Amino acid sequence: MTSPHEVVVAALARITAGYVFPARAAAVDTALRRRLAEGAYQGLDERELCERITDDLQRACPDRHLRLLWSEEPQPMDEEPEDVARARFAQYARESNYGVRRVEQLDGNIGYLDLRMIAPAELGGPAIAAAMQLLSPTEALVIDLRQCRGGSPEGVQLWCSYLFADDEVHLNDIYERSTDSVRQYWTLGHLAAPRYLDRPVAVLTSGTTFSGGEELAYNLKVLGRATVVGATTGGGAHPTARFPVSPHVTVAVPTARSVNPVTGTNWEGVGVEPDLAVSADDALGTALEHLRTLLG
Template structure:
């Protein structure tokens, strides 16, 4: 079992090599190694070590995706394996019904979808399509992202595509430091369910909404396709990788950044601000009433 000092040093090596902004990585490295040399971490228990180092990293760089994580159940320490990581992600998505928690048909023919994760665009496309099939005949739609904590950028593109008329819209670019490449994300040409066009769409947010959930809210808002109702979101925009440091501790390192074509920026550090600011627990009622007013005839 490595010492605390060895574990923290390895985490810093990972951050220095992979963090999306190299200059910020260097600042974090200097600040935490100074504390490391002073012995500040020597006597901390595992969970406390993770909390403390994460806090010190975020003092320098307040990236909500960045930090150390403790797991009570021992994990294998192996070289980074993208296929293994993707398989684990897909297993979690399957167990969570690819993020779609609930459908409801609200009064006034308003559709409601409770989305807790943003699924993979491959396996998840069928479930996303099934959800959109259920709401295809509604007069307005509410997407509840108040408990959505992240997921796949590709899956977010799939969700977004249902609200655009075709595959001609360039949504965003994601730059990856590890490969020094930029990938473009465009709306999808072929979808397994009807597109949802020319009807009111509402996105519910809370202070918990994070990462992929923010991506969906931000993109639809930026293209003026949905009204965001609720609270400002957490503000985590950087795609992230996880590296196992020892049997119990891993480090999450954001290695990429997305740029919206509509805004030229993203929501990192600031979150997605609602169009209608209300407490999260009132957001559904407010959105529903707003939808009923807009669709009254």
């Protein structure tokens, strides 16, 4: 087992070098080294060590993406070749059907999309187009993000593009620390299936909805394109990289941050608040009632 000192030092090196807020990284460094000196990490197995360090990380810097992750299976310490990482993720995305769990026509000709992951556009484009093609005849749409834990900004961009008329809608910006640059995300001009326009949309959320799932809900809410129904989301707005610090421990480091062009901020730490606040279990029924009222 790697010692607590080795885990803390290796994790802090990655956080200091890459965390999107360098001043906060300095505070994290001070807090974890103090806890290490106090002996707070002695006598713990690696899984317990990850949990304890993560608790201390988030006390020093409340960012739910910033954490240590334990893996039962050992992992290589060398950086994974990019082509291997891409192939592994592509397989995962394919086995997850690119996040599209279910597409259905509900009573009253209301479309229902159960979306569990936001796949990258280059991988998930055909599945996303197929879903939107099936939903195109419906008169209203429910997008269920209650179990969507995240995904790709480019995937969010593609899903959003189907709900707006053209390529002139500014969706989100992402600031990248490593390049000190901002990338803008706008709706796309060319799509492989019909756009879903001039019809009401409801988005379902829960406390599980996180990261890329939150961005989709947030974008549609602040642009007035959808009514968000359910519970406040988890509150993670920072794109994140993962680095091995021992054969069984990985540190997740947010290396960028979202900046919404409408609000000038994002949902980090506060989540996306619903327009119609109900329990996650009641969200679908409430959304259907809302949409049927709009449809008359």
